[in-house]
Amino acid sequence: MVQYNQSLSLISRTLVNIKSTNLKFNEKIKGTIVEKWVAYWKLVAKDYKDVGRSLKQDIKTKPLRSGLYFTGASLLGLCASLNPDMQSFRAKYIQSANDLGLVPTTLANPQALNHLKYIERSFNHNLIRYINLGVLSIIWVDKFSEDCNLYENTCSYLQVPFWEIRKRMLDIGFLNVWWITSRKMLDYDINY
Structure with a gap:
């Protein structure tokens, strides 16, 4: 007490x-x-x-x-x-290219092969762009490289409008999955 x-x-x-x-x-x-x-x-x-x-x-x-x-x-x-980033897109592309590289070109799905070649060309020309929308990500292909200093690239009126991004869209990332690449690589080893 x-x-x-x-x-x-x-x-x-x-x-x-x-x-x-x-x-x-x-x-x-x-x-x-x-x-x-x-x-x-x-x-x-x-x-x-x-x-x-x-x-x-x-x-x-x-x-x-x-x-x-x-x-x-x-x-x-x-x-x-779980929103994927540009690094995960690059990793998905490399993984898909490695998977497709193990299959002979005569057996490879031409749709998957053409998609990966297009991604590779776009990466080589530095045309890939990434948009983070918070809950999902969009990878799209621009008209010019960031290094290009032409008038058409620098003029804001001649830039790719937002409604045209749908036509230039390369992939959509949602819940840590790149959906278009995953769909095209679904049957990459079946030539039909």
Whole structure:
């Protein structure tokens, strides 16, 4: 019991010290820009606390809608974390070329062979471009290399418009899979 009373008195003394320190700090910063800054962040913290309370209340009143929102946000987060990059496209191309290289050209699927040759030519001419859309990635072929300094390449009015990227699209990456290359390499060892 004596130890309990000592710890209570220690806690009360600590609280008194914190309050007095807080009062001294408030008096020091009164009328300065720091006071406005502290007030701003207190309001931001209060706003977030209110949002948290209202979110908790919404979850209790509408659990199905909250579950759907949470599931959708989780799926978007998963898609964003599994979004492939240019390095994985290059690795997929090399793996596909190695797989196709083990098959005689008379037995290789011409569609897979032509697709990989087109990717190789585009890489060699530095025409491959990568667009990251957050949850998926697009690999497309540009008209000119980045090193090319022709007027047609530098003029913004003559660039490839976004609606034409669909025609120049080489692959779509989603959930760590490059879908077009994977589809074309599905039966790479069957010539039909």
